[in-house]
Amino acid sequence: xxxxxxxxxxxxxxxxxxxxxxxxxxxxxxxxxxxxxxxxxxxxxxxxxxxxxxxxxxxxxxxxxxxxxxxxxxxxxxxxxxxxxxxxxxxxxxxxxxxxxxxxxxxxxxxxxxxxxxxxxxxxxxxxxxxxxxxxxxxxxxxxxxxxxxxxxxxxxxxxxxxxxxxxxxxxxxxxxxxxxxxxxxxxxxxxxxxxxxxxxxxxxxxxxxxxxxxxxxxxxxxxxxxxxxxxxxxxxxxxxxxxxxxxxxxxxxxx
Amino acid sequence: xxxxxxxxxxxxxxxxxxxxxxxxxxxxxxxxxxxxxxxxxxxxxxxxxxxxxxxxxxxxxxxxxxxxxxxxxxxxxxxxxxxxxxxxxxxxxxxxxxxxxxxxxxxxxxxxxxxxxxxxxxxxxxxxxxxxxxxxxxxxxxxxxxxxxxxxxxxxxxxxxxxxxxxxxxxxxxxxxxxxxxxxxxxxxxxxxxxxxxxxxxxxxxxxxxxxxxxxxxxxxxxxxxxxxxxxxxxxxxxxxxxxxxxxxxxxxxxxxxxxxxxxxxxxxxxxxxxxxxxxxxxxxxxxxxxxxxxxxxxxxxxxxxxxxxxxxxxxxxxxxxxxxxxxxxxxxxxxxxxxxxxxxxxxxxxxxxxxxxxxxxxxxxxxxxxxxxxxxxxx
Numbered sequence: 001x002x003x004x005x006x007x008x009x010x011x012x013x014x015x016x017x018x019x020x021x022x023x024x025x026x027x028x029x030x031x032x033x034x035x036x037x038x039x040x041x042x043x044x045x046x047x048x049x050x051x052x053x054x055x056x057x058x059x060x061x062x063x064x065x066x067x068x069x070x071x072x073x074x075x076x077x078x079x080x081x082x083x084x085x086x087x088x089x090x091x092x093x094x095x096x097x098x099x100x101x102x103x104x105x106x107x108x109x110x111x112x113x114x115x116x117x118x119x120x121x122x123x124x125x126x127x128x129x130x131x132x133x134x135x136x137x138x139x140x141x142x143x144x145x146x147x148x149x150x151x152x153x154x155x156x157x158x159x160x161x162x163x164x165x166x167x168x169x170x171x172x173x174x175x176x177x178x179x180x181x182x183x184x185x186x187x188x189x190x191x192x193x194x195x196x197x198x199x200x201x202x203x204x205x206x207x208x209x210x211x212x213x214x215x216x217x218x219x220x221x222x223x224x225x226x227x228x229x230x231x232x233x234x235x236x237x238x239x240x241x242x243x244x245x246x247x248x249x250x251x252x253x254x255x256x
Numbered sequence: 257x258x259x260x261x262x263x264x265x266x267x268x269x270x271x272x273x274x275x276x277x278x279x280x281x282x283x284x285x286x287x288x289x290x291x292x293x294x295x296x297x298x299x300x301x302x303x304x305x306x307x308x309x310x311x312x313x314x315x316x317x318x319x320x321x322x323x324x325x326x327x328x329x330x331x332x333x334x335x336x337x338x339x340x341x342x343x344x345x346x347x348x349x350x351x352x353x354x355x356x357x358x359x360x361x362x363x364x365x366x367x368x369x370x371x372x373x374x375x376x377x378x379x380x381x382x383x384x385x386x387x388x389x390x391x392x393x394x395x396x397x398x399x400x401x402x403x404x405x406x407x408x409x410x411x412x413x414x415x416x417x418x419x420x421x422x423x424x425x426x427x428x429x430x431x432x433x434x435x436x437x438x439x440x441x442x443x444x445x446x447x448x449x450x451x452x453x454x455x456x457x458x459x460x461x462x463x464x465x466x467x468x469x470x471x472x473x474x475x476x477x478x479x480x481x482x483x484x485x486x487x488x489x490x491x492x493x494x495x496x497x498x499x500x501x502x503x504x505x506x507x508x509x510x511x512x513x514x515x516x517x518x519x520x521x522x523x524x525x526x527x528x529x530x531x532x533x534x535x536x537x538x539x540x541x542x543x544x545x546x547x548x549x550x551x552x553x554x555x556x557x558x559x560x561x562x563x564x565x566x567x568x569x570x571x572x573x574x575x576x577x578x579x580x581x582x583x584x585x586x587x588x589x590x591x592x593x594x595x596x597x598x599x600x601x602x603x604x605x606x607x608x609x610x611x612x613x614x615x616x617x618x619x620x621x622x623x624x625x626x627x628x629x630x631x632x633x634x635x636x
Binding site: 067137139165166170171174175177178180181182185186188 | 392393396397398399400540541542543544548549551552555556558559
């Protein structure tokens with residue numbers, strides 16, 4: 001594994017922003033999920049075999065600040081317009097997971113020139129009649145693990161959620177939940193206006209979904225595949241919502 | 257020491273296997289379990305109990321707002337308070353409180369409270385609350401805005417009562433060109449304000465800063481109250497004054513019967529119905545409801561919440577409820593109230609399945625044989 005993991009802070013539009021970079025090669029931006037995977041996970045390392053991977057923490061996640069100025073997903077997308085400018089990134093591949101995938105789509109609509117191609121993993125962002133999303137904002141970690149992972153007893157499932165209120169991850173976990181709720185409480189993890197803009201996302205797009213996603217059902221992936229002009233849908237078997245952990249290598253192969 | 261009879265108006269007919277079959281008495285509890293004709297009877301019994309409190313010489317009665325739950329079937333405490341404004345003669349009517357972020361526009365709270373104050377001849381105590389965690393699910397109001405909505409609405413309600421209208425309100429959450437509520441309250445400059453809290457630092461500091469009264473959210477271990485009330489007194493000192501005991505209120509289930517043994521015999525199964533059914537799912541801190549640091553602290557505090565109790569001894573040791581003969585209840589309340597330094601005792605005399613007659617007997621014994629003694633010990 002090419003380690004070379006670096007953390008630094010930059011100021012983006014007045015917001016202190018935590019940025020991790022790893023790997024070597026051309027730049028690729030990874031937009032994280034509500035889980036706040038802002039420390040290097042195996043999936044990041046996999047991408048870093050070929051790219052310099054940029055993993056910024058959204059406002060309110062990890063040690064990034066500035067949530068006060070974020071009122072909805074569009075404010076978050078505009079923050080990324082500023083962040084790409086600060087990093088002098090343009091026309092680069094962007095991979096987003098769940099909340100981050102929704103964000104990637106909003107950014108692609110707002111500033112298409114920033115993104116060369118898209119990797120969309122188990123994306124939030126839609127309301128699909130008859131296929132409701134699971135309830136993310138619950139306190140019961142066992143139920144949460146069942147919602148997110150195909151195998152809720154797997155080491156990855158146990159590592160990504162705190163075990164109890166005394167867990168040292170707890171404070172960061174609560175911050176991540178707050179930052180997610182800020183943009184995803186109501187409307188619930190989606191933008192009612194997104195469907196009418198999807199035809200503007202013309203970049204080559206690979207959509208990856210777990211067959212057994214209980215958090216965001218596969219029907220959402222199918223909707224994206226049907227409405228994004230240049231997209232293909234890849235369905236992974238024996239996989240839930242926790243795609244980057246549950247199907248790390250396969251997903252990286254599909255997206256690299 | 258002032259004595260209030262607090263009412264939740266709880267639902268008393270949950271199925272026997274409720275605790276096993278259902279996740280929560282809140283938000284997602286099927287409302288097919290609600291039986292309207294029985295609901296009508298309950299409301300009338302409960303109002304009778306609060307009218308009785310007036311006749312028994314309580315200083316006040318309390319009603320409160322909850323939505324989509326079996327714990328407290330009072331989505332509009334103002335409806336109940338307005339009935340009580342007519343049916344009682346003397347007691348203070350404390351609405352603890354209206355959940356400001358759920359009123360659109362919150363000027364409605366200023367209006368309705370002013371109505372109750374006028375009808376009652378100036379007997380309203382105005383509770384202004386952030387709203388319980390579960391209600392942010394019930395209304396899909398974003399809890400990460402709870403505090404800023406609350407502060408904005410709170411200031412707006414105060415302006416409604418203290419400034420002449422019409423004026424414009426241009427805030428983050430509400431933009432109102434004409435604010436000019438009719439009527440205005442009798443009590444000037446405004447009715448007394450009570451604010452409940454579960455220990456979040458933000459609420460304690462806010463109440464202390466503005467010299468209002470802080471009501472401790474119930475069903476915690478005595479030590480938890482002690483920490484929060486001490487924190488409140490410290491916050492008052494930091495704001496340059498010493499807290500008056502009447503700025504603090506302590507809410508807890510109370511049951512009085514002729515003897516200790518009889519009290520527990522009559523009460524125990526009703527207490528467990530309350531703890532195991534009605535409190536189930538109560539304490540949910542949705543994200544951003546208060547600061548992450550406060551939530552982390554309160555979640556540790558939940559290890560001292562009544563729902564961890566398994567036995568009568570657990571209840572007694574933690575002071576989660578005070579149960580016994582008049583003598584036992586007198587002694588315990590005197591000791592605890594003194595320790596906690598509270599000037600308002602808010603008793604929960606009916607917590608669900610207690611038959612109406614026993615709830616009335618409980619209140620009567622309390623008023624006749626406990627209250628006079630505690631009054632005699634004077635101001636804490």
